[in-house]
Amino acid sequence: MNYYSTKNKNLKSTFRNAVIQGLPEDNGLFMPEKIPVLPSGYFSDIQEKTIQQVAFDVLQAFVGDEISSDKLQEIIDKTYSFPFPLVNINDNIFTLELFHGASYAFKDVGATFLALCLDEFYKDSNEKCTILVATSGDTGGAVAAAFSKTKNVEVVILYPSGKVSELQEKQLTTFEKNVTALEIEGDFDDCQALVKEAFLDSELRKQKKISSANSINVARLLPQAVYYFAPFIHFGAERDISISVPSGNYGNLTAGLIAQKMGLPVKQFIAASNSNDVVPRFLASDKFEPRPTIATISNAMDVGKPSNFQRLTDLWDTEELKEKIKAYSYSDTATLKCMQKVYQKKHYLLDPHGAVGYLALQDYLSDKNDIGVVLETAHPCKFMDVVKNITNENIIPASAEPLLKKEKKSIKMKVDYKEFKAFLLS
Numbered sequence: 001m002n003y004y005s006t007k008n009k010n011l012k013s014t015f016r017n018a019v020i021q022g023l024p025e026d027n028g029l030f031m032p033e034k035i036p037v038l039p040s041g042y043f044s045d046i047q048e049k050t051i052q053q054v055a056f057d058v059l060q061a062f063v064g065d066e067i068s069s070d071k072l073q074e075i076i077d078k079t080y081s082f083p084f085p086l087v088n089i090n091d092n093i094f095t096l097e098l099f100h101g102a103s104y105a106f107k108d109v110g111a112t113f114l115a116l117c118l119d120e121f122y123k124d125s126n127e128k129c130t131i132l133v134a135t136s137g138d139t140g141g142a143v144a145a146a147f148s149k150t151k152n153v154e155v156v157i158l159y160p161s162g163k164v165s166e167l168q169e170k171q172l173t174t175f176e177k178n179v180t181a182l183e184i185e186g187d188f189d190d191c192q193a194l195v196k197e198a199f200l201d202s203e204l205r206k207q208k209k210i211s212s213a214n215s216i217n218v219a220r221l222l223p224q225a226v227y228y229f230a231p232f233i234h235f236g237a238e239r240d241i242s243i244s245v246p247s248g249n250y251g252n253l254t255a256g257l258i259a260q261k262m263g264l265p266v267k268q269f270i271a272a273s274n275s276n277d278v279v280p281r282f283l284a285s286d287k288f289e290p291r292p293t294i295a296t297i298s299n300a301m302d303v304g305k306p307s308n309f310q311r312l313t314d315l316w317d318t319e320e321l322k323e324k325i326k327a328y329s330y331s332d333t334a335t336l337k338c339m340q341k342v343y344q345k346k347h348y349l350l351d352p353h354g355a356v357g358y359l360a361l362q363d364y365l366s367d368k369n370d371i372g373v374v375l376e377t378a379h380p381c382k383f384m385d386v387v388k389n390i391t392n393e394n395i396i397p398a399s400a401e402p403l404l405k406k407e408k409k410s411i412k413m414k415v416d417y418k419e420f421k422a423f424l425l426s
């Protein structure tokens, strides 16, 4: 399969190159040349399929023959190695829990697939590739866990000292070998600025192969299309199923819309955002007006200029997007109230991102009988600062206990590009 740039359809790339390069030179985003449609009978026996089988059928269409079938199956088995349970909360409302992976967030799926694809592509190269990531907490954990499984790629993670939760810090700092955590004495913007400077440093890049595990990489985007099939594996393809997606950069929702374009009969997509509501405002007014980011309690969705918007407008025009996406936004107050109410009435603890999704689903379903599914994008234990307002119960999963006991290994560093560069070249 070939990929083009959203800024120039004539700029063609292989899957391999799109994954290695991450972004096209013209600063657009890579897109698959076509979205393959699954055979019409595919859904009649969907309930007999496993998520790994679906993953193979979906992803092979995008990878083509650039990774052998056996290798792709192996990568898929490692990527979808944890369950995606559908849990009933309330009458016809379900959550699809995407947080049973290594870092307790849905980003484990995309990060693992990307890491294993890169590992495969660098297998025969005598150059080692180093991935640089700046994280405010959530992405870094998924990337660290994913790349701890690779042989030919190493990763350097920059995180702001004292500004990530205890669990998040352990997820960044307890890997051996090829995952290094730099604890930067600054904030997230400082971390990001250091990484940016490294990518712009041609002298460094002559001496060291560096790359990014950015969320706009196609190998992070496409594997997210797969778990949208899970509710249909459960209920069959005959039921009206609508899906609410807590959204920030809109990668997750874009992947869902791609699954639908492949034939998955999702009745309606619902985009749920916090106060960073540029997409809901666009769908109401036809104007895309990015704004500075507003800090909220669902901070993984604090995005003022969602990058995947370019992909949505590449595939559909404004009128089509208005039909395909019903969008809602909620304040922190409403989000907290929702977490409280669902916990008290149903004894289900939503995380702040899932709660935004739950609110949107509830509003959308107010006059409908569809089965409603909200994607639970992270385990609530990642957001203890918020959760402690709801319950004092110990909600840390047993599987995280060994991690919390592990010793933190980080390298402390000032916000100093010279020092960072010397470290990379050492």
Ligand SMILES: *Cc1c(COP(=O)(O)O)cnc(C)c1O
Pocket (backbone or CB within 6 Å): 105, 106, 107, 138, 246, 247, 248, 249, 250, 251, 252, 253, 300, 301, 353, 377, 378
């Ligand atoms: C990243 C993230 C989101 C937003 O996903 P996008 O693909 O950027 O829209 C939502 N919830 C959690 C917990 C996240 O980590």
